[in-house]
Amino acid sequence: MKIGLGSTNRAKVAALNSVASRLYPRAGVVPVAVQVDVPAQPIGDEQTQAGAVARARAVLSETGAELGVGLEGGLRTTVGGWALCSWAAVVDAQGRLGVGGGGILLLPPRIVERVLGGEELGPLMDELAQLTGTRHTLGASGVLTGGLVHRGRIFEDALMCALAPWLHPAFVD
Numbered sequence: 306m307k308i309g310l311g312s313t314n315r316a317k318v319a320a321l322n323s324v325a326s327r328l329y330p331r332a333g334v335v336p337v338a339v340q341v342d343v344p345a346q347p348i349g350d351e352q353t354q355a356g357a358v359a360r361a362r363a364v365l366s367e368t369g370a371e372l373g374v375g376l377e378g379g380l381r382t383t384v385g386g387w388a389l390c391s392w393a394a395v396v397d398a399q400g401r402l403g404v405g406g407g408g409i410l411l412l413p414p415r416i417v418e419r420v421l422g423g424e425e426l427g428p429l430m431d432e433l434a435q436l437t438g439t440r441h442t443l444g445a446s447g448v449l450t451g452g453l454v455h456r457g458r459i460f461e462d463a464l465m466c467a468l469a470p471w472l473h474p475a476f477v478d
Contacts, residue, residue, distance in 0.1 A: 306332040309370035311339040311360025315441040320460035339363035353379030357394035387417040393463035405466025407459035
């Protein structure tokens with residue numbers, strides 16, 4: 306089985322490799338940088354989910370894989386304020402779509418203000434944490450939780466949820 310990933314981000318590749326090794330041990334993961342019509346920093350669940358779905362469809366088309374995967378992080382509102390959100394989308398050649406979400410983490414107001422002002426979260430976290438490439442490793446979640454919940458882990462959870470239609474097809478109408 307070949308699984309395409311609509312990104313070459315190392316945290317996303319690691320998340321898919323981790324999930325694939327458990328569920329589809331013989332699968333080959335093919336990461337591809339795809340162009341999608343979503344903002345670099347999605348705001349709201351709708352934009353973030355749209356980005357994940359667009360990435361999954363684009364990589365499926367480009368690679369001819371059995372499954373196309375899109376992973377997207379963004380910001381969303383909650384009752385406690387603005388939060389980090391992570392979404393996964395999986396598509397197959399028959400058009401079946403699975404969508405799953407990962408952990409939600411409230412963001413400090415000073416970070417939210419800058420992101421809503423037009424900055425991307427990844428480079429902002431690099432600046433504030435005095436690190437390089439956090440979007441490929443810890444992510445904002447890892448920085449803010451002291452390494453307890455890194456970006457890849459959140460994407461793993463989202464991806465396993467998105468794979469539900471393939472894991473238990475008897476429950477799919």
